[in-house]
């Protein structure tokens with residue numbers, strides 16, 4: 001089948017206008033705010049996303065990521081939603097699931113701080129996002145939440161540090177969003193130039 005005939009999971013204007021060929025799931029990953037309030041996510045929808053995260057690479061295979069999660073309707077969903085900044089809660093309440101991405105601060109066995117913990121959590125969340133895109137599920141990461149409130153909402157054990165909240169859901173109608181967020185939903189997808197973020201030879205050249 002020619003590539004043009006492949007069914008697209010996202011609108012053409014949401015696909016990354018990349019300078020080089022990408023896997024569809026990477027090009028089609030974006031951060032939507034419009035979720036379908038009438039199409040819930042099930043555990044069977046969410047577990048593959050957590051599984052994708054579980055199979056990320058990590059320093060010394062420590063796997064410092066931890067994910068507290070809840071489906072809309074679970075008491076824990078309301079608890080996590082209550083930790084989000086109002087600007088995020090305004091749209092994330094329609095998500096089918098909320099995830100609290102956490103990192104275990106210390107290496108196991110009393111070997112001191114794991115300075116790659118946040119890096120490895122980010123790698124796991126990136127894999128989750130690509131799997132979500134491949135499955136047609138929208139994923140939107142959020143730094144805008146109250147860390148201490150989230151720690152309490154998830155009953156996070158000592159040393160398990162909340163870093164990133166995540167909203168997941170089936171794509172919804174942007175008309176449900178307020179004007180400002182509706183506009184952001186349609187804004188061009190932009191990135192710094194590749195040569196700026198990836199100088200061959202480093203910043204000294206050569």
Ligand SMILES: Cc1cc2nc3c(=O)[nH]c(=O)nc-3n(C[C@H](O)[C@H](O)[C@H](O)COP(=O)(O)O)c2cc1C
Nearest residue numbers: 029030031032033088140141142143144145164189
């Ligand atoms: C760690 C992290 C925190 C973010 N925090 C927020 C947030 O609090 N609220 C929000 O609306 N978007 C948030 N975003 C989404 C970014 O704004 C978005 O990823 C960026 O604009 C690039 O857009 P794209 O993901 O659609 O390519 C966050 C993304 C990441 C990775």
